[in-house]
Amino acid sequence: MEIAIDLHIHSALSPCAEDDMTPNNIVNMALLKRLDAISITDHNGCDNIEAVIKAADDRIIVVPGIEVQTREEVHLLCYFNEVDKLLDFEDIIKDKLPNIKNDPKVIGNQLIIDEKDEIVGERQYMLISSIDMSLDQVLDEVQKREGAVVPAHIDRSSYSIISQLGFIPENLGIGMLEISQNNNKHFMDLPNDRMLFSSDAHYLWQILERESFLTVDHLSISQIVNTLKHSR
Numbered sequence: 001m002e003i004a005i006d007l008h009i010h011s012a013l014s015p016c017a018e019d020d021m022t023p024n025n026i027v028n029m030a031l032l033k034r035l036d037a038i039s040i041t042d043h044n045g046c047d048n049i050e051a052v053i054k055a056a057d058d059r060i061i062v063v064p065g066i067e068v069q070t071r072e073e074v075h076l077l078c079y080f081n082e083v084d085k086l087l088d089f090e091d092i093i094k095d096k097l098p099n100i101k102n103d104p105k106v107i108g109n110q111l112i113i114d115e116k117d118e119i120v121g122e123r124q125y126m127l128i129s130s131i132d133m134s135l136d137q138v139l140d141e142v143q144k145r146e147g148a149v150v151p152a153h154i155d156r157s158s159y160s161i162i163s164q165l166g167f168i169p170e171n172l173g174i175g176m177l178e179i180s181q182n183n184n185k186h187f188m189d190l191p192n193d194r195m196l197f198s199s200d201a202h203y204l205w206q207i208l209e210r211e212s213f214l215t216v217d218h219l220s221i222s223q224i225v226n227t228l229k230h231s232r
């Protein structure tokens with residue numbers, strides 16, 4: 001079956017995302033757009049993922065995710081079958097973040113929000129910077145937890161695997177690659193089944209319509225993560 005997805009959405013935890021990217025606003029917008037599955041992929045953090053899953057309440061699939069910035073300044077989307085595996089992975093990330101205090105006035109707020117859309121806290125240290133882990137190390141830790149790694153926005157001129165490394169190492173066992181513009185589908189002449197189109201939404205209106213599809217046997221988180229791991 002083909003499912004409509006948007007697997008790259010930032011919540012208000014990401015300082016560059018709008019403060020109204022709350023769990024309920026994201027879920028309701030995704031439902032309005034009649035999507036089958038979404039993922040919340042904040043920069044180097046995942047404090048709002050459980051609230052989004054609770055807000056979704058089985059009305060839409062929410063894949064546990066995170067967008068990591070490696071030492072090489074490559075953005076990698078990491079997806080997991082279970083929240084616990086994501087939280088376990090985030091424990092490692094937390095230790096690898098630089099100790100730079102976030103200045104909300106300059107960089108933006110890093111809000112922790114509960115399933116009722118109430119602000120319950122704020123991350124004090126800056127989430128948007130490179131962690132002290134290489135691309136290989138991130139891949140290794142994600143794969144240990146049976147997750148999928150998808151290099152983000154490979155068609156962009158910054159923070160992408162192509163802009164930073166100049167190529168996609170084929171020995172890493174990466175399945176799919178994300179492009180940020182639907183009209184770039186033929187970027188690098190890669191086969192369509194390796195391409196994942198997502199919004200990278202920082203504003204509610206940026207969340208996709210039914211325009212990006214994934215072929216899965218049935219609608220479940222593990223099916224989606226498995227498909228992202230191994231392109232067909």
Ligand SMILES: [Zn+2]
Nearest residue numbers: 067075152159
């Ligand atoms: Zn990114």
Ligand SMILES: [Zn+2]
Nearest residue numbers: 008010067200
């Ligand atoms: Zn992003």
